Amino acid sequence: MSLPNKKGKLLKGRLLAAPLAILLLSASGCATTQEAELHEAVTKSISVSQKQAIESKISNWFGGLNITIAEDAFSQTASITIERKAKVDSRGLPIDGRHDNPVYGFTLLSDGEQCVLRNDQSGELTKLENVTCYIVDEA
Template sequence: MRAIALLLSCCAVMLAACQHSRAAEPAVLSSVEPGVRQQLNDFIVSIVGGTSVTLADDVLMHSTELFIEQRMPVDSQGRPLDGRHSLPSYRFVLVKVGDSCILQHPGSGKSVRLNGARCQLAPR
């Protein structure tokens, strides 16, 4: 009898844990505050290198994905070099997990929680 009660208790705990863990769902930002913009910039720069990136005022407000093109290689006189078409873009994805907005870089498996960001599930 005790074994059945223990088994039922374990099942109840496992079910409760499953309900509390939420899957990451595609999201868009509700607004882009300066602090959130800085976090986006810092994370993206950590992946792509360089000192900063140029982000639109409405970055990630209309799309769950962000693509950052690699800088065009130039020669010593600033002229574009051949082969630009072969440079892949960096892809970032915004997801919502519970109340948190998380920016992911699927290529590296890295992600960052955007502190103070407000996001909503992306329209389907």
């Protein structure tokens, strides 16, 4: 197919080349951005520094609030939940007998090499440096 340009010259192969180039670039882009598949993971045990690293990552999602997780977090299951402390009276009982604080969930994931923590509410992922974890099926 040939069309004349503004100067009267024919544009022979350019109309076919542009869509072909776009197709090739988009196909190669998809091939290079594939991510490793993540699986639920657990830890054998976590050191104090690893526990602090996990608490720090979760704290960042809450705007810097102090977060405390159990010493054996992620050792039995890939998920943990965190809830805010209920407001209590002088006897330590919840005010109004109950609370409606939301529960937040976090899941430990791995691609077999890197441990990743997922915020289950937002789906956001963050890498955990110096934390060793094992895919649940392999643990």
